[in-house]
Amino acid sequence: MKFTDGYWQIRDGYHVQNPADIRDIVQKGDSFTVYAATKRIERKGDTLNGTLLKATYSSPMPDVIRVQLNHHKGKVNPGPEFALNTLNTDVQITRDENGAELKSGNLRVTVNKTKGWDIGFHYNEKRLTGSGWRGPAYIESASEGTFFREQLELGVGEYVYGLGERFTPFVKNGQVVDIWNEDGGTSSEQAYKNIPFYLSNKGYGVFVNHPEKVSYEIASENVSKVQFSVQGETLEYFIIGGANPKEVLDNYTKLTGKPALPPAWTFGLWLTTSFTTDYDEATVNHFVDGMAERDLPLSVFHFDCFWMKEYQWCDFEWDKDMFPDPEGMLRRLKDKGLKICAWINPYIAEKSILFDEGMEKGYLVKTADGNVWQWDKWQAGMGLVDFTNPEATAWYKGKLKGLIDQGVDCFKTDFGERIPTDVVYYDGSDPVKMHNYYTFLYNKAVFDVLEENLGKNEAALFARSATVGGQQFPVHWGGDCSSNYSSMAESLRGGLSLGLSGFGFWSHDISGFEATAEPDVYKRWVQFGLLSSHSRLHGNESYRVPWLFDEEAVDVVRDFTKLKLSLMPYLFNSAVESSVQGLPMMRAMVLEYPDDPTCATLDLQYMFGDSILVAPIFNKEGDVRYYLPEGTWTNYLTGEKVQGERWISENHDFKTLPMMIKPNSLIAVGAVNNKPDYDFADNVSLHLFELADGQTTQAVVVNQSAERKLQVTVTRSGSKLEVRAEGAGKPWQIVLRGIDSVSSVDGGSQEAGEQGIIVTASAGASKLTIEL
Numbered sequence: 001m002k003f004t005d006g007y008w009q010i011r012d013g014y015h016v017q018n019p020a021d022i023r024d025i026v027q028k029g030d031s032f033t034v035y036a037a038t039k040r041i042e043r044k045g046d047t048l049n050g051t052l053l054k055a056t057y058s059s060p061m062p063d064v065i066r067v068q069l070n071h072h073k074g075k076v077n078p079g080p081e082f083a084l085n086t087l088n089t090d091v092q093i094t095r096d097e098n099g100a101e102l103k104s105g106n107l108r109v110t111v112n113k114t115k116g117w118d119i120g121f122h123y124n125e126k127r128l129t130g131s132g133w134r135g136p137a138y139i140e141s142a143s144e145g146t147f148f149r150e151q152l153e154l155g156v157g158e159y160v161y162g163l164g165e166r167f168t169p170f171v172k173n174g175q176v177v178d179i180w181n182e183d184g185g186t187s188s189e190q191a192y193k194n195i196p197f198y199l200s201n202k203g204y205g206v207f208v209n210h211p212e213k214v215s216y217e218i219a220s221e222n223v224s225k226v227q228f229s230v231q232g233e234t235l236e237y238f239i240i241g242g243a244n245p246k247e248v249l250d251n252y253t254k255l256t257g258k259p260a261l262p263p264a265w266t267f268g269l270w271l272t273t274s275f276t277t278d279y280d281e282a283t284v285n286h287f288v289d290g291m292a293e294r295d296l297p298l299s300v301f302h303f304d305c306f307w308m309k310e311y312q313w314c315d316f317e318w319d320k321d322m323f324p325d326p327e328g329m330l331r332r333l334k335d336k337g338l339k340i341c342a343w344i345n346p347y348i349a350e351k352s353i354l355f356d357e358g359m360e361k362g363y364l365v366k367t368a369d370g371n372v373w374q375w376d377k378w379q380a381g382m383g384l385v386d387f388t389n390p391e392a393t394a395w396y397k398g399k400l401k402g403l404i405d406q407g408v409d410c411f412k413t414d415f416g417e418r419i420p421t422d423v424v425y426y427d428g429s430d431p432v433k434m435h436n437y438y439t440f441l442y443n444k445a446v447f448d449v450l451e452e453n454l455g456k457n458e459a460a461l462f463a464r465s466a467t468v469g470g471q472q473f474p475v476h477w478g479g480d481c482s483s484n485y486s487s488m489a490e491s492l493r494g495g496l497s498l499g500l501s502g503f504g505f506w507s508h509d510i511s512g513f514e515a516t517a518e519p520d521v522y523k524r525w526v527q528f529g530l531l532s533s534h535s536r537l538h539g540n541e542s543y544r545v546p547w548l549f550d551e552e553a554v555d556v557v558r559d560f561t562k563l564k565l566s567l568m569p570y571l572f573n574s575a576v577e578s579s580v581q582g583l584p585m586m587r588a589m590v591l592e593y594p595d596d597p598t599c600a601t602l603d604l605q606y607m608f609g610d611s612i613l614v615a616p617i618f619n620k621e622g623d624v625r626y627y628l629p630e631g632t633w634t635n636y637l638t639g640e641k642v643q644g645e646r647w648i649s650e651n652h653d654f655k656t657l658p659m660m661i662k663p664n665s666l667i668a669v670g671a672v673n674n675k676p677d678y679d680f681a682d683n684v685s686l687h688l689f690e691l692a693d694g695q696t697t698q699a700v701v702v703n704q705s706a707e708r709k710l711q712v713t714v715t716r717s718g719s720k721l722e723v724r725a726e727g728a729g730k731p732w733q734i735v736l737r738g739i740d741s742v743s744s745v746d747g748g749s750q751e752a753g754e755q756g757i758i759v760t761a762s763a764g765a766s767k768l769t770i771e772l
Contacts (some may be wrong), residue, residue, distance in 0.1 A: 001178075001215035001229055003139055003149065007222070015140040018133075019053045019117045025100045030091040031058035032100055034111055038138070053138055055119075061087035062105030063241040063251050065121065069148055070234040071138045078430045080211055080388075080437045082468045084255055107241035121204070123241040128204040129153045135225070136235075148235035151225040158202050159600055160218050160226060161588065164195035164466070165478065165498035165506075167490040170588070170603035172198065172218045179214040181417040181436050181465055185514075186481040186490050192417055193466035193476065194436060195501040197252060198226070201590055201600050205240040205248045207255070211437040211467065212430070245500075245591050246583060252502050253582025257472040259504035260447075261579040262460045262534075264572055264704045265339050266410070266475060268299025268676035269561045270462075270536035272341075274543055275304050275513075280322040281329045287545050288336060294547065294554050297561050297674045301333055302341040302412060302462070302538070313379050314344050315352040316399040330407035337675065339409040341462060344400070346416060346442045350374065350381030354399070358383060363392035365423045373423045384419070387441035388434075389426035397449040404453045409460075411450070416442050416465035439465040447473040457705065462507070462536070471582070474505040475534045483512030483539070485618040488525055492616065493603050495532070499584025499591075505575070506586060507534035516542040519549040520620045523556045523654045528616040530560035531608055531659065533575075533585040556654050562673040563637075569668035569680035569701045574609035576706045585609060593629050602627060605658075611665040612636065615658035624658055625649045631663035632690045634737060639755060641690075641738065661737075663690035666699040666714055669735075679730075681709040687735045687755070691716045719743075723768035725761065733760040734768065743771040 005011045019036030026033050033056040041047060056068040092103040099111040112118035119131040135151040154160070160172040167186045168175055177189075184190025196208040198216075208214045210230045217227040228237070238255065242248035253259070271287060273279045284301065291298045309319045318326040330340055348355050348364065358364045364372045364383035372383050386392045400411065416439035421431045429437075443463050450459035463476045470476070478494050481487040491508045498506055510529035511517040516539065517525065526546075529535045537544040546553035564571070574585050583591070587607040589599035605615040605626045613633070615626035628644030635642070636659045642648055650658065661667060671683035681701045691697055693716055701710040711726040714734070723734060736742070736756045746769040748761045761768055 002217060002221045004221060013141055013143060017051050017138045019136055021116060022113045025095060025111065027093055027095065031056055032093060032102065036117060051138065057102045057109050059089045059091050059104035060084065061089055061254060063107045064255060065104055065107055065109050065239045068236045069136055069150065072233045075233050078428050080429050080433055082209060082211060082256065121239045123203065128202060145231055146233060147229050147231055149227060149229035150235055150237065151222060151227045152206065154219055154224050154226050155202060158200055160198050160200055162195065162198045162497055162500040164191050164501050165193040165494040166191050167494045170493045170496060171601050174220055175218050176220050177216040177218065181439065183417045186479055186487060186494060192464050192479045193498055195468055197501055199245060199248060199500045201594060203244065205252050207238040207240060207252060209236040209238065211433040245594050249502060249583055250581045253471065256502060257469045258582055259471045259474050259579050261457050261575060261706055262474050262505055263458050264677040265299055266460045266534060267568060267571060268565065269297060270300040270302055271298055272302035272536065272538040273304045274539045276541050277543055288333065290545060290547065296558050297565060298338065299676055300339045300341055304343045307342060311349055311351040311380055313349055314347065315354050316403060327406050334407055340407055341410045341412055342403055342408045343412045343414060345414045346385050347379055347382040348385060349379035355383060363389060363395055365425060368424055373420060377418065386426045387445055388429050393445050397445055400446060400449045401453060411446050412462040413443050413446050414464050436467045440467050440469055443470055443473045471503040476503060476506055478508040480513045481509055482514045483517035483521060485521060487512050488528065489604065489618050495586055496588040496603055496606060499586055500588055502582055504578030504584050505533045507532055507536055509538045510536060511539065511544060513538065513540050515540065519553055522549045523553050524617050526556050527560055527657050530564045531614045552654060559655060565676055566670050566673040568676050569670045569684050570609060572680060573700050573702050576702055596629050598627050599629065611662050611667060613660040613662065617652060617657050622652045624652060626658050628660060633660040633662060634689050635659060636661050639738060661689045664692060664695050664697045665689045666697045666712065668699045668701050677704060682730045684710065684732050685735050686712050687737050688714055689737050693718060719772040721770040721772065723770065725766045728766055733758055745770050
């Protein structure tokens with residue numbers, strides 16, 4: 001939201017006051033408050049009839065500084081508020097006649113009293129950003145109420161990322177971003193998942209702690225500043241530091257919540273009935289059996305909206321005309337090794353048998369005059385479940401428990417963005433703040449009922465909307481994309497932005513949701529989709545099984561599904577890292593290579609975990625241009641070695657793409673490729689890529705409970721490889737990728753393989769010595 005007319009003038013209708021003269025700094029415990037007049041005070045009489053703005057600095061945990069700006073603090077805050085975690089923090093405060101400083105870990109804020117308003121944020125000795133002249137502002141408007149604004153410095157060459165799942169350009173500089181959840185598809189500035197947190201390539205993050213609309217002007221209103229504003233008398237934000245961008249994300253998710261670890265079965269291929277298609281049990285079995293007959297491993301079958309009768313979403317009752325024996329059908333599908341997902345949303349249509357019950361018991365959101373809020377968008381006469389009412393939440397969860405008892409394993413929590421603001425909530429929450437926050441309560445309720453009934457690390461959603469903290473309830477998917485290459489690229493941008501906003505697990509509708517893709521788009525998107533955190537074939541008006549596209553599509557789905565399943569030891573360990581450190585599995589290049597300036601703007605490629613680079617192909621011809629950082633990289637699929645620190649142009653058929661392994665990598669590859677949930681340590685192969693002299697690399701293999709079962713470390717000294725294994729209770733081997741022969745092996749046996757020499761450890765061996 002813009003308040004200025006150019007650099008000097010104020011827009012008509014706004015009265016802007018900035019802190020101009022620091023009058024006092026008062027310490028209270030581990031915080032201090034700065035009192036600033038909005039004009040220069042020359043004599044005591046100047047203090048009359050004036051405004052005093054306040055800024056309080058504190059720290060909820062090491063390397064994080066909280067900034068609370070306010071004008072009048074007497075306004076009641078009805079909530080909701082984001083749930084934040086705090087840690088015991090050693091805060092150091094120093095003060096003198098020139099100002100004050102607060103230090104938390106390696107992060108500190110300095111207040112300089114001698115320059116009117118001069119606030120600096122530093123990590124160690126490096127200045128990250130600051131708030132200076134005309135930065136903070138209290139703004140009054142006769143027609144729009146009051147606002148609080150902050151402007152933080154944006155350095156030369158500094159880029160801003162994140163702010164949720166945004167489909168606009170990956171680097172947010174020059175953009176106006178409003179944090180306001182909307183059902184806008186993937187082709188506009190609107191977003192389903194708006195997160196008021198941005199990450200800078202300068203090595204820090206900024207989190208604005210407001211559930212309501214936060215309006216950003218990112219190098220737009222003022223080209224050397226990041227501006228954010230909210231309505232009201234207060235503005236609160238956090239500066240989040242770290243030694244690198246990964247540490248910043250770790251600290252941000254310590255504050256707002258770590259992603260839960262999804263169960264291993266969720267990483268397999270999902271197939272859905274699609275949205276408006278007709279289906280019954282025979283149709284479902286035709287697709288499930290067709291996948292099995294073609295040797296296409298399938299892990300999850302999803303029933304989209306029309307498992308319930310039309311106009312009755314949600315009543316949580318199977319359409320008995322189409323599914324006369326739902327319990328039996330689910331049992332028969334599960335006997336085929338499948339998990340089951342069912343579509344839901346938080347709305348109760350008037351034709352639903354639950355509407356009267358919800359209305360009578362006060363479980364639905366109301367209008368100011370006490371009536372149930374209703375409209376006809378999406379479902380005729382639908383109401384909205386009031387998750388601020390504990391009894392309503394328990395009622396909703398009870399309906400889901402009935403489905404879990406029938407055999408449903410997870411839920412697609414669709415919608416959650418179309419939330420009205422002219423309503424009244426049970427607990428008195430501010431309806432404007434609830435617009436974004438509603439999705440947190442909705443997804444939490446569904447996640448909780450799954451966890452309560454299936455166990456920890458067995459709960460999983462397929463969620464569309466989110467706000468701060470929503471990363472705790474994975475998985476999220478990218479919403480309604482179109483079936484073309486442009487939409488495939490915008491989906492990737494959205495996923496990379498969400499990953500830099502604290503979300504670890506993300507998916508998208510393979511081949512696009514709207515309409516039906518051409519076969520080439522389908523096959524290219526399959527490659528991308530099966531090298532994503534989670535993989536789902538889903539669409540709008542047609543089924544997405546590959547044989548409806550062409551026979552080559554069947555082969556591509558088979559090859560890349562089996563590829564992903566074979567990589568589960570590597571991928572699931574990466575998932576554990578995501579849940580512990582708050583890192584995305586699909587990582588923007590800048591996250592892994594913050595010191596390589598070329599990586600700062602890349603959004604058509606990504607790191608899948610910390611060692612695999614994927615460059616999807618976005619055209620029918622198979623042409624791709626991608627960037628490799630320094631070192632000798634290896635195409636996992638072809639074995640071709642490519643020297644990095646340069647741009648590469650290639651052409652690929654539908655069986656390959658740039659899937660490049662960074663040098664000095666040890667990739668754990670499983671012995672199973674027909675399901676995602678197996679014993680990852682049993683007969684695991686550790687593929688070694690381009691280990692340089694004097695370097696050490698390591699791979700960790702965990703089980704499905706995230707317990708470490710094997711750790712293998714390889715060190716190279718000249719032509720000698722020293723391999724050490726901890727916890728090796730089952731057979732394992734090393735594959736020396738691209739090496740055709742070795743001189744000797746001590747502690748195991750060797751044989752030639754298609755990809756390189758295979759060294760199998762002797763039974764019980766914890767050490768191998770390989771002479772190249």
